[in-house]
Amino acid sequence: MLSINNLHAGYYGKVKVLHGISLHVPKAKVVTLIGSNGAGKTTTMRAISGMIKPTDGEITMGEGNAAKRIDAMDSHKIARLGLAHSPEGRRVFATMSVTDNLLLGAFPRLTWARPKGDIAADLERAIELFPRLKERRNQLAGTLSGGEQQMLAMARAIMLNPDLVLLDEPSMGLAPILVDEVFRIIERLKNEGVTMLLVEQFAAAALNVADYGYVLENGRVAIHGPAEQLKNDPSVKAAYLGASH
Incomplete structure (x- = not known):
């Protein structure tokens, strides 16, 4: 690969x-x-x-x-x-909502630079994969906690539907409890073949x-x-x- x-x-x-x-x-x-x-x-x-x-x-x-x-x-x-990159330091778009950050991750799909697929379904999957984002989907990314921003950066990468x-x-x-959650998500993505x-x-x-x-x-x-x-x-x-x- x-x-x-x-x-x-x-x-x-x-x-x-x-x-x-x-x-x-x-x-x-x-x-x-x-x-x-x-x-x-x-x-x-x-x-x-x-x-x-x-x-x-x-x-x-x-x-x-x-x-x-x-x-x-x-x-x-x-x-x-x-190829999707979740960079060191998160680098979310602070003045945009959680949902808009996620949709930016799918931008190459929205412009047909990559196969479009079902973006709406993938958005719901990302929210389900990172449940801390669900109740904050309309919140500005810059107002999230550090752990929530990290999950948003990871979810945004997944929205590319990457190889x-x-x-x-x-x-x-991140606090230890959030570190454990991040690694549970990585383990789940691994089990899905990512x-x-x-x-x-x-x-x-x-x-x-x-x-x-x-x-x-x-x-x-x-x-x-x-x-x-x-x-x-x-x-x-x-x-x-x-x-x-």
């Missing part, structure tokens, strides 16, 4: 952040990126979704003959191919829900393997799991 080969990326005027990482996200699987702050996790997500342009390497999305290189594409074109979802730090800044790449500060929780994991250190893949294997790896335990959720 998503393949990254020898990816190098950074930010204008700054040193490179990624130094040749490679990873693969199979269809209908959950893959997680874990690592310390500054390891390159969010930069990886931004490079995949077109928010920054890689300086070298390839990013390919799709299966078989339908696979396309996306590393030189703009973000809106990547979204049309079926692949990038979830960047979905539990950041393909996800997950960046998460709570490494243990991420590995519990993921099928496969990559550990980033200083912009490089230090170790990777099945999630269960990483959970039992002594070096991963010592560095990332001692105080994890």
Whole structure:
């Protein structure tokens, strides 16, 4: 579904952040990126979704003959191919209602850049999947709590009816009870066959829900393997799991 080969990326005027990482996200699987702050996790997500342009390497999305290189594409074109990004920091449209935020997630479908499908039914599904949003569907997004905004950002991504979802730090800044709820939702999406790449500060929780994991250190893949294997790896335990959720 998503393949990254020898990816190098950074930010204008700054040193490179990624130094040749490679990873693969199979269809209908959950893959997680874990690592310390500054390891390159969010930069990886931004490079995949077109928010920054890689300086070298390839990013390919799709299966078989339908696979396309996306590393030189703009973000809106990547979204049309079926990639949804729930970014770090939520970034909801504060002066718009919850419902309008969700409909913006379906914008490529409304413009026929992607198959339209039943948007009304998917809107109700999103509200049902994130029940905290149901009674707030007409409320301005900027008046929601942090946890509610995080759920709105995730629900907005799902409204694309995506082939692949990038979830960047979905539990950041949330109370423990809301962290548990976020991971229950991720588990449900996984059971529905949604393909996800997950960046998460709570490494243990991420590995519990993921099928496969990559550990980033200083912009490089230090170790990777099945999630269960990483959970039992002594070096991963010592560095990332001692105080994890």
